[in-house]
Amino acid sequence: MGLEVLTGTHFWQGDVACAEGAIAAGCRFFAGYPITPATEIAERMAQRLPEVGGVYIQMEDELASLTAVIGASYACVKSMTATSGPGFSLMVENIGLAFMTETPCVIVNIMRGGPSTGQPTMPGQQDVMQAKWGSHGDYEIIALSPSSVQEMFDLTIEAFNLAEKYRIPVIMLADEIVAHMWERVTIPAREAIRIVNRKKPRVPPEKYKPFSPDEDLVPPMACFGEGYRFYATGLTHDETGRPQTLSAAAQQKLVQRLCDKIRRNADKIVKVEKIMLEDAQIAVVAYGITSRGALSAIRKAREQGIKAGLLRLITLWPFPDWQISQIAEQVDAIVVPEMNYGQIVREVERTAKGTPVFFLPKLGEEPHRPSEILDTIKRAR
Amino acid sequence: MSMKLRHPLQSFLRKGMIPHIWCKGCGNGIILNCFVKALDELNIDLNNVVVVSGIGCIGRISGYTNTDSFHTTHGRSIAFATGVKLAKPELKVAVISGDGDLFAIGGNHFIHAARRNMDIQVICANNFNYGMTGGQHGPTTPLEALAPTTPYGNIEHPFNLVHLAAGSGAVYVARWTVFHVRRLIESIKKALQKEGFSFIEAVTPCTEIYGRYNKMGTAVDMMKWLKEVSEIRHHYEPVKAEITPSKIIVGEFVDIEKPGYNRLLREMIAKAQVKEGEYR
Numbered sequence: 001m002g003l004e005v006l007t008g009t010h011f012w013q014g015d016v017a018c019a020e021g022a023i024a025a026g027c028r029f030f031a032g033y034p035i036t037p038a039t040e041i042a043e044r045m046a047q048r049l050p051e052v053g054g055v056y057i058q059m060e061d062e063l064a065s066l067t068a069v070i071g072a073s074y075a076c077v078k079s080m081t082a083t084s085g086p087g088f089s090l091m092v093e094n095i096g097l098a099f100m101t102e103t104p105c106v107i108v109n110i111m112r113g114g115p116s117t118g119q120p121t122m123p124g125q126q127d128v129m130q131a132k133w134g135s136h137g138d139y140e141i142i143a144l145s146p147s148s149v150q151e152m153f154d155l156t157i158e159a160f161n162l163a164e165k166y167r168i169p170v171i172m173l174a175d176e177i178v179a180h181m182w183e184r185v186t187i188p189a190r191e192a193i194r195i196v197n198r199k200k201p202r203v204p205p206e207k208y209k210p211f212s213p214d215e216d217l218v219p220p221m222a223c224f225g226e227g228y229r230f231y232a233t234g235l236t237h238d239e240t241g242r243p244q245t246l247s248a249a250a251q252q253k254l255v256q257r258l259c260d261k262i263r264r265n266a267d268k269i270v271k272v273e274k275i276m277l278e279d280a281q282i283a284v285v286a287y288g289i290t291s292r293g294a295l296s297a298i299r300k301a302r303e304q305g306i307k308a309g310l311l312r313l314i315t316l317w318p319f320p321d322w323q324i325s326q327i328a329e330q331v332d333a334i335v336v337p338e339m340n341y342g343q344i345v346r347e348v349e350r351t352a353k354g355t356p357v358f359f360l361p362k363l364g365e366e367p368h369r370p371s372e373i374l375d376t377i378k379r380a381r
Numbered sequence: 382m383s384m385k386l387r388h389p390l391q392s393f394l395r396k397g398m399i400p401h402i403w404c405k406g407c408g409n410g411i412i413l414n415c416f417v418k419a420l421d422e423l424n425i426d427l428n429n430v431v432v433v434s435g436i437g438c439i440g441r442i443s444g445y446t447n448t449d450s451f452h453t454t455h456g457r458s459i460a461f462a463t464g465v466k467l468a469k470p471e472l473k474v475a476v477i478s479g480d481g482d483l484f485a486i487g488g489n490h491f492i493h494a495a496r497r498n499m500d501i502q503v504i505c506a507n508n509f510n511y512g513m514t515g516g517q518h519g520p521t522t523p524l525e526a527l528a529p530t531t532p533y534g535n536i537e538h539p540f541n542l543v544h545l546a547a548g549s550g551a552v553y554v555a556r557w558t559v560f561h562v563r564r565l566i567e568s569i570k571k572a573l574q575k576e577g578f579s580f581i582e583a584v585t586p587c588t589e590i591y592g593r594y595n596k597m598g599t600a601v602d603m604m605k606w607l608k609e610v611s612e613i614r615h616h617y618e619p620v621k622a623e624i625t626p627s628k629i630i631v632g633e634f635v636d637i638e639k640p641g642y643n644r645l646l647r648e649m650i651a652k653a654q655v656k657e658g659e660y661r
Contacts, residue, residue, distance in 0.1 A: 003655070029468055050653030055467045055646065060493040064460035067453060071433075071464025074451060075472070079464070097454045224449040224465055225472050227428040231395060231444050233452035242397060243444065243452075 004052050005190040014152040014179040015040035015082075018108060018172065019048060021156030022080050024193055027106070028054035029079035031068035033061055033087060036120040037176045038110040041082040062090035070094060070103045074232070076223030078160055082108035084176075085127050086117060092134035095169055099139045099258060101232045102167035102211070102219065104198055106159045109171055110179040111339075113364065122365050123176035125288055125339040129346075131171050132317050138255055140262035142269060143171040143317040145287040149183035155314070161196035162269060166261055167218050173316055175339065177289040177367060205229060211254075212239040217261035266318040273312040276302065280309030282377050283331045285324065285348050287313040289367045290337050297373035308377050316344065324351035333358060333380035337368045356380065393417035393427070395447045402441055404512075406592075406600025408559035408585030409439050412506050415562060415583075416477065417446065419569035431474045433462045435482035438513045438587075439506040442477050456487030459494045462501045470500070470643045473573060480507040481519040484540055488520070495549035498577040500641040504569065505542060505580070508587035516590030523626060527594045544619040546580040547635045553579035554619060554635035558607040559586070561631060568633065577641040584629060 005024045012020070019041050022030070030045040032038075046056040055072075059065040065081045072079040083091060088109045098105055113119030114126045131143045142162050144155045152174060159170040199220040201208050210230040213219045219239075222228035235243040236251050244250030262269070276298055277283060286294035291312040301308035311327055313320060324347075328334060334352055336345040337360040345359045358380045362368050388394075394417070403409045420430060427448050434443040436455035443450035449472075453461045458476045466474045476483075483491050483505050494501065510528055511517040518528040518535050521542065525534040546554045553575045557565040565583060572579035586592055586603035597603050607629070614622065615632040622630040 029464065031464065050650045051655055053650060053654070055650075057463070057467060059460065059463075060489050063457060064463070064490050064493070067457040067460035068464035068467075071451070071461040071466075072468035073464075074449075074461075075465045075468035077468035079468070093454055094457065097457075101451075223469075224431050225429060225469050229395075229427065229447055229449050231398075231450045231452070233444065234454055235452065240397065243441075 005187060005193060007187050007189050010185045010187065011182055012149055012185045013040060013182050014149045014174065015110070016044050017149045017152035017185050018082070018156050018174070018179070019044035020187070021153040022106065022160065023048055023052060024187070025078065025157040025160035026195060027078045027080050027160060028052070029069065029072035029077045030054070030056050030081065031059050031065045031072070031079070032081050032083065033059055033065050035084045035087045037112055037179055038082045038084045038108060041108060062087035063093060066091045066094040066098070066107065069105045070098050070101070073103045073105045074224050078104070078164070080106040080108065082110065084110045084112050085114045088127055088130065089134070092130070095141070096135035096137060096139065097234045098169040099135070099141070100234050102221070102258070103169065104163040104167050105169050106156070106163055107169055107171045109173055111173065111175045119364070121176070123289065123339060123367065125175055125290065125343070128173065128316060128340065128343040131173055138259060140259045141171060141317050142166070142168060142262065142315070143173045145313060145316050146172065146174050146178055147288050147291045147312065148178065149181060150185050152178060153185050153187065157193060161194065164196045164198045165218070166265065167198060167221060168262065175288045201228065209239045210241045211237060213257060213261070217257050217264065262318055269315060269318060270320045270323065271314040272320050272323050273314060275310040275312065277309035277311060277327065279307055280330070281307045281332045282335060282380050283309050283311055283327045284335045284337065284373060284377065285311045285313065286337055287316060287344065290339060293368040293370045294337060294373050296370035297377060300370060300374050301377050306377060306381065313344070319347045319351070321351045324348055325353060328352040328355040331355065335360065335373065335376050335380050337362065337373050337376070339363070339367060390414065390417050390421065393420060393447050394445055398444050401445055403438060404589040406586065406588035406603070407438065408508070409442065409506055411559040411562060412439065412477065412504065412583050412585060413442055413445055415565045416475070416504065416569055418566050419573060422566065423570055423573060425473060425573070429472055431462070431465050431472050433458045433465070433474065433476045435478040435487060437479035437482050437511065439477060439479045440482060456482050457490065458482065459487060459490040459501070459503065463494060463499055466499065466501055466643065467646065470647070475502045475504065475573070477504045477506070480505055480509070480521040480542070481511045484520040484542065484545070492545070492549040495546055495551045495578045495580070497642045498550060498552060498639055500577055500643045502572040502579045503581070505582050506585050507542065507582050508585045508591060510587055510591040512587045512590055516587070516594060523624065528591070539624070541619070541623055542582045543622050543634050547619040550578065551580045551635060552577040552637050552639050555633045556582040556584065556622065556631050558584040558611055558629060558631060560604055560607040560611065576644065577639055584624070
């Protein structure tokens with residue numbers, strides 16, 4: 001069926017590219033709740049999923065949406081939901097459940113202005129810390145930050161692949177501008193798209209321990225209805241899935257493994273783009289729509305004889321610790337523009353180890369102008 | 382003498398998970414027994430059954446059934462079951478959870494799954510309180526009942542669960558108590574074979590907390606109470622089928638036919654399928 005991957009060149013909105021990336025990755029279940037500015041993803045899925053034999057359901061709220069996604073994933077159907085800040089706040093409960101039960105799934109958060117109802121139609125990058133720390137307990141998450149409509153397609157596929165590989169919820173953390181702008185998107189041939197599927201058990205049901213990991217710390221995953229008859233719980237559990245609510249050893253063993261499967265693989269997961277950094281004295285660290293203004297700013301700086309470069313974060317979580325540390329050793333100062341009142345800048349300060357960090361916050365309607373970032377680059381010199 | 386006795390339903394229970402955590406005199410074991418007995422009598426392949434539960438005492442039940450099963454966050458069992466059912470419609474997906482889980486924190490999911498006529502079976506163990514956290518009052522606690530959070534008597538009107546289920550669109554609605562073992566099994570069997578959303582309320586004694594707070598005596602006394610105050614009224618108007626300390630109307634209240642969500646969904650998907658080349 002050629003409808004699963006719409007190979008060719010298209011002029012699409014970011015939200016549409018995201019939906020198409022999901023379908024190309026094999027997503028066949030979407031549960032969501034309408035919210036600006038993510039509704040176009042739901043609308044595209046409602047139209048497209050039935051065409052490819054998939055299921056779209058509009059749930060009663062975001063709590064139900066993510067939980068239904070977890071259920072579908074346990075029945076071995078790649079699944080996704082999409083929301084924005086207020087809905088994401090409701091989802092954090094079951095991000096914890098998805099993490100604890102090692103459920104591969106993708107959560108798209110099109111960030112608008114918060115807190116609370118905030119500015120529904122305006123862009124923001126205000127949910128970056130919530131994506132990492134929103135749910136209770138210790139956990140790790142993978143969060144990706146697209147900066148173009150093409151990346152809305154490409155990174156959604158990557159999000160599914162990472163979710164399947166590590167059995168973890170992966171968050172597409174896009175801002176409203178990237179989600180709503182229209183750009184050219186090139187969809188490769190189906191065969192050229194790399195698809196990762198979760199590991200299946202290699203033992204018969206009577207020997208299957210659903211939470212017994214391989215060397216990569218990821219346990220193979222059986223599907224409901226395949227005869228493995230296993231049990232999963234949000235309670236702390238042992239390798240068989242049995243609740244262990246009183247054992248300190250069980251708590252330590254489980255929580256450490258769940259976190260370590262991401263921490264130890266961070267180098268494989270983290271992606272950044274380095275632009276004109278080889279000889280840079282000032283580095284701009286930016287992500288999402290902000291990185292586009294930053295690119296323009298470093299070019300202008302170069303025209304004016306300032307050696308500036310850009311480190312564009314594609315992966316926000318796990319945080320690119322050593323990539324920042326490495327740049328920090330080389331440059332005299334780091335500039336961090338972001339559409340919030342100080343989030344990723346804290347991580348940059350933590351990893352920059354003493355290199356001066358200049359923060360350029362922005363709240364409200366428009367993204368950073370290149371001239372504003374350029375001014376900060378000059379100030380940082 | 383070493384004679385290994387085997388419970389006739391042992392194969393329906395997950396190895397290594399028994400003994401259960403429930404208190405002596407609690408009715409949850411009877412509900413578990415009735416559920417697996419229904420599976421046994423229907424001769425359902427256990428590989429095709431999924432049991433989902435939420436948080437609370439009865440929430441542990443999904444660990445005990447020898448099926449694929451999932452223990453969700455508080456209140457979310459129906460939403461999880463919805464995802465499983467739509468992803469793999471050939472599976473029988475049963476939700477077994479408590480009154481607080483399904484009707485307080487999970488109330489929204491219940492009414493909407495019933496409205497959609499989602500093809501799942503929901504069994505509610507109604508013990509009138511939050512047993513696991515120490516007996517606080519909940520959405521089904523009767524007026525004037527005592528609980529650690531209603532030391533002067535409950536002033537909240539309780540839900541009539543069967544009326545709520547019927548009003549929300551369930552195609553099958555019944556209420557029994559754990560005294561009515563045979564009838565409860567028959568109802569579960571019926572529900573498991575229904576297309577659409579079915580609901581069974583199983584009134585169960587919480588002897589250790591609710592019973593103690595309200596001076597209802599021993600487990601035997603509470604079972605006698607269930608027997609004495611129950612009145613079977615099939616096809617009774619759900620709105621009138623109230624529960625008070627002196628009367629519990631039980632029976633089968635709704636048994637209608639209506640297309641299930643899954644049937645309508647598959648018809649819609651079939652319509653939406655377009656051949657290659659026809660695409661815009």
